[in-house]
Amino acid sequence: MIESxxxxxxxxxxxxxxxxxxxxxxxxxxxxxxxNAMKDSAYECGMLPLGEAQPRFSVKFYIVAxxxxxxxxxxxxxxxxxxxxxxxxxxxxxxIFWSMMGFVSILLVAFIYAWKKGxxxxxx
Amino acid sequence: xxxxxxxLGLGVLGLLLLLAExxxxxxxxxxxYVAIAGxxxxxxxxxxxxxxxxxxxxxxxxxxxxxxxLFYKGVAIISTLAVIIISLEYAPVLNKFVAGDNARGKxxxxxxxxxxPLFVCVGxxxxxxxxxxxxxxxxxxxxxxxxYVLVSFMRRSAMSLEAGVKYLILGALSTGLLVYGMxxxxxxxxxxxxxxxxxxxxxxxGDNTPLLFGAALVLAGLGFKVAAVPFQxxxxxxxxxxxxxxxxxxxxxxKAAGFAVLTRVVETFTAKGSVIGDQVIQLLLIxxxxxxxxxxLSAIAQTNFKRLLGYSSIAHAGYLLLAxxxxxxxxxAIAPRNIVAFYxxxxxxxxxxxxxxxxxxxxxxVGEDLKSLKGLGHKSPLLGLALTIALAxxxxxxxxxxxxxxxxxxxxxxxxxxxxCLALAIIGAATGFYYYFKVILTIYSTPEVETEKIRLSVLSxxxxxxxxxxxxxxxVYPDAIQHVLVAAVK
Numbered sequence: 001m002i003e004s005x006x007x008x009x010x011x012x013x014x015x016x017x018x019x020x021x022x023x024x025x026x027x028x029x030x031x032x033x034x035x036n037a038m039k040d041s042a043y044e045c046g047m048l049p050l051g052e053a054q055p056r057f058s059v060k061f062y063i064v065a066x067x068x069x070x071x072x073x074x075x076x077x078x079x080x081x082x083x084x085x086x087x088x089x090x091x092x093x094x095x096i097f098w099s100m101m102g103f104v105s106i107l108l109v110a111f112i113y114a115w116k117k118g119x120x121x122x123x124x
Numbered sequence: 125x126x127x128x129x130x131x132l133g134l135g136v137l138g139l140l141l142l143l144a145e146x147x148x149x150x151x152x153x154x155x156x157y158v159a160i161a162g163x164x165x166x167x168x169x170x171x172x173x174x175x176x177x178x179x180x181x182x183x184x185x186x187x188x189x190x191x192x193x194l195f196y197k198g199v200a201i202i203s204t205l206a207v208i209i210i211s212l213e214y215a216p217v218l219n220k221f222v223a224g225d226n227a228r229g230k231x232x233x234x235x236x237x238x239x240x241p242l243f244v245c246v247g248x249x250x251x252x253x254x255x256x257x258x259x260x261x262x263x264x265x266x267x268x269x270x271x272y273v274l275v276s277f278m279r280r281s282a283m284s285l286e287a288g289v290k291y292l293i294l295g296a297l298s299t300g301l302l303v304y305g306m307x308x309x310x311x312x313x314x315x316x317x318x319x320x321x322x323x324x325x326x327x328x329x330g331d332n333t334p335l336l337f338g339a340a341l342v343l344a345g346l347g348f349k350v351a352a353v354p355f356q357x358x359x360x361x362x363x364x365x366x367x368x369x370x371x372x373x374x375x376x377x378x379k380a381a382g383f384a385v386l387t388r389v390v391e392t393f394t395a396k397g398s399v400i401g402d403q404v405i406q407l408l409l410i411x412x413x414x415x416x417x418x419x420x421l422s423a424i425a426q427t428n429f430k431r432l433l434g435y436s437s438i439a440h441a442g443y444l445l446l447a448x449x450x451x452x453x454x455x456x457a458i459a460p461r462n463i464v465a466f467y468x469x470x471x472x473x474x475x476x477x478x479x480x481x482x483x484x485x486x487x488x489x490v491g492e493d494l495k496s497l498k499g500l501g502h503k504s505p506l507l508g509l510a511l512t513i514a515l516a517x518x519x520x521x522x523x524x525x526x527x528x529x530x531x532x533x534x535x536x537x538x539x540x541x542x543x544x545c546l547a548l549a550i551i552g553a554a555t556g557f558y559y560y561f562k563v564i565l566t567i568y569s570t571p572e573v574e575t576e577k578i579r580l581s582v583l584s585x586x587x588x589x590x591x592x593x594x595x596x597x598x599x600v601y602p603d604a605i606q607h608v609l610v611a612a613v614k
Contacts, residue, residue: 109139116146
């Protein structure tokens, strides 16, 4: 049982060993002690870094992203429901339809609420 | 009648109020009155047809409507009613911290502040009936997620936001612990329903360590929700930062629902013959002892009334846990689950009274420090008297409801011979007298600056009268609650 985990251990050892050896070699071979402003600056693929590291985004982006996730999840739930619908509609009956309609209508309320509250307006 | 209808009705009402909010042009207070009317109808339905409710066969696996469930459903509805009435008092403060300067006249945010407690109420009512891990989890999340929004509702107040972030992070952590524990219990027993888990625990062969690990994680997760030490760190800051009606809701409603679930879970773990029964009782006793001690001792030094009530809420959770741990006593006529229910029923009116006074005071420009409450008893004699009765009851003065609750807990612990916890409970009760009476002393002392008389709306006055009456009636005639608990079975 426990022997079957041996490859993982070896993999972990190789990974950490490679990282360790690389770091050690760069200290031994490179001129690591010499520091200057250029060396300490952020490395941006060779470009000079511009602007701030964390620019501020308008809150509108977050609202749209949240709404997207919300309605994306709705579809995630609807796919499996649509697939099993035909198999179960005879055994469970109409409940299988109305339970999904209930779920969708709750989300519809949320959608109308978000719309009326101006969450979808971009121009203010 | 299907008991789930009440929950569904309240949920639909919450959705309709949410939908009405952006379309409404008149005062947002209408929404609060509609919610109050809806909750009253739900309460009436529960009282009149509670006994005759039957759970359909398809739901019996995960939903139960016994006396305990109906009792906690009632507690959920009454606390939601009280919260909405208190938020009407608190509306000016909410408006100040929710709306920007240009939208201040429009009562921004009050509509959502009414509909979200309804969702919490639905969650708490389902929690009261849940007897299956999935149902417990989903209903608990409905409550917790709504609370994340409510706690950080005053978005222009840095303290409310801080409280929201703290509650979110620790709430997520506790949910993680709870779900991890549930996964262990389910993985080991192969059962989702509490009945099935109980059977598996009784018939368990072999090592019980993994089971104990799962059970301890579940207890830790629920310990966060009911604010048991050492899972209480979030309480003072969140209680202080959250809008006052929500603090009251957290400290009564959320705790009651947490204990409803905890009662069922602990009864499952400690059932007769369960292989982890004794260890779970030990764990509960340790939690209870630590909670009583830390809650009461930390409350002594508090100068902010809201924080003091937060620590008081921790201390009371300790007594409740102690009652839960007393599973063996047979000589006492009242079962531990009923002691817990009784204690929560007494805890509800006294805590809400304190928060009602606090909200009204804050809305009318008085601070939340103990110092700024000075002279309240002289300026508004009736309000001062109500607060005095509530605080005396929280301390456990005889002839008030709080005394009977504590007495039952101490009786149960005596029968069980938990002498260490008994000693801690008595030390805690004695400490309580000091810090609750310090508040009473403050409100009757002479203020440094003249304060205005605090005015209450008619609804709040009715609530004040009903709760004061409840404290005294239960304190003199505790059988009233016992009858409710027993009669609901018939």
